Amino acid sequence: MTAAAPQVKTIDEFAQQSEEYQTAVRKIVRSHAINELYGAQVFDEPAIALAPTPYAKWLTCRVAMEEYGHHVRFKELGEQIGIPAGDLVPRAGGKRPLSLFDFRLENWPEFCVLKLLGDLAEILQVEDLLHCSFHPLRNLARMTMPEERFHAQFGEDFCIDLCEKPKSRAEVQGAVDRVFPILPAFFGQAGSKNNEIYRRNGIKLRTNEEMRADYIARARVLVEDKLGLRLPPPAQAA
Numbered sequence: 001m002t003a004a005a006p007q008v009k010t011i012d013e014f015a016q017q018s019e020e021y022q023t024a025v026r027k028i029v030r031s032h033a034i035n036e037l038y039g040a041q042v043f044d045e046p047a048i049a050l051a052p053t054p055y056a057k058w059l060t061c062r063v064a065m066e067e068y069g070h071h072v073r074f075k076e077l078g079e080q081i082g083i084p085a086g087d088l089v090p091r092a093g094g095k096r097p098l099s100l101f102d103f104r105l106e107n108w109p110e111f112c113v114l115k116l117l118g119d120l121a122e123i124l125q126v127e128d129l130l131h132c133s134f135h136p137l138r139n140l141a142r143m144t145m146p147e148e149r150f151h152a153q154f155g156e157d158f159c160i161d162l163c164e165k166p167k168s169r170a171e172v173q174g175a176v177d178r179v180f181p182i183l184p185a186f187f188g189q190a191g192s193k194n195n196e197i198y199r200r201n202g203i204k205l206r207t208n209e210e211m212r213a214d215y216i217a218r219a220r221v222l223v224e225d226k227l228g229l230r231l232p233p234p235a236q237a238a
């Protein structure tokens with residue numbers, strides 16, 4: 001964080017910040033509010049029906065509950081900082097959703113891999129917000145982080161179980177091959193102007209390139225070292 005970055009402790013102080021600062025924070029809060037709801041609707045809630053045992057259903061219900069809860073919290077903060085309620089939910093003709101949400105979830109191993117690798121990407125995003133200059137967003141990140149870690153651990157634990165049998169091990173590899181390549185694009189373009197504004201204002205710490213490299217390195221440890229599977233190359237252009 002640069003020395004010039006403000007520390008914004010309250011919603012009232014937020015209202016006194018520059019237009020650039022306010023717009024940047026609104027952009028981040030809005031994208032989290034939308035993506036958390038999208039994810040809960042297209043992955044976590046449908047996964048309850050795919051979960052193979054009562055135990056897996058129970059934990060999947062908890063994951064779905066928490067992802068909806070993340071949306072609710074980000075939406076509340078968004079409304080407090082002046083984002084219209086209609087802009088905080090996915091809608092037809094609105095902001096284009098992440099390409100991740102084009103992925104069609106069809107089976108349980110895919111969901112476990114989505115939690116392993118998709119929630120790892122979310123953890124990296126939330127890590128930067130833990131130090132955010134806008135304290136209400138920092139506090140929200142601190143509340144959200146233990147739950148995101150639980151989701152990624154859920155993915156890891158179930159993937160490890162699935163990898164014990166050859167058939168389901170092949171399904172996990174197939175899911176990694178389909179899910180992983182689309183995820184590095186989640187971190188945005190190299191040399192992003194938005195990211196520069198975030199860093200200048202102490203809203204984020206790292207560049208998109210740094211986060212993407214860190215993400216790929218951490219995904220490699222999970223997939224290759226922990227699961228003993230192959231990590232495919234990232235997709236070319238986003």
Ligand SMILES: [Fe+2]
Nearest residue numbers: 036067070148
């Ligand atoms: Fe979440």
Ligand SMILES: [Fe+2]
Nearest residue numbers: 067119148151
């Ligand atoms: Fe999550």
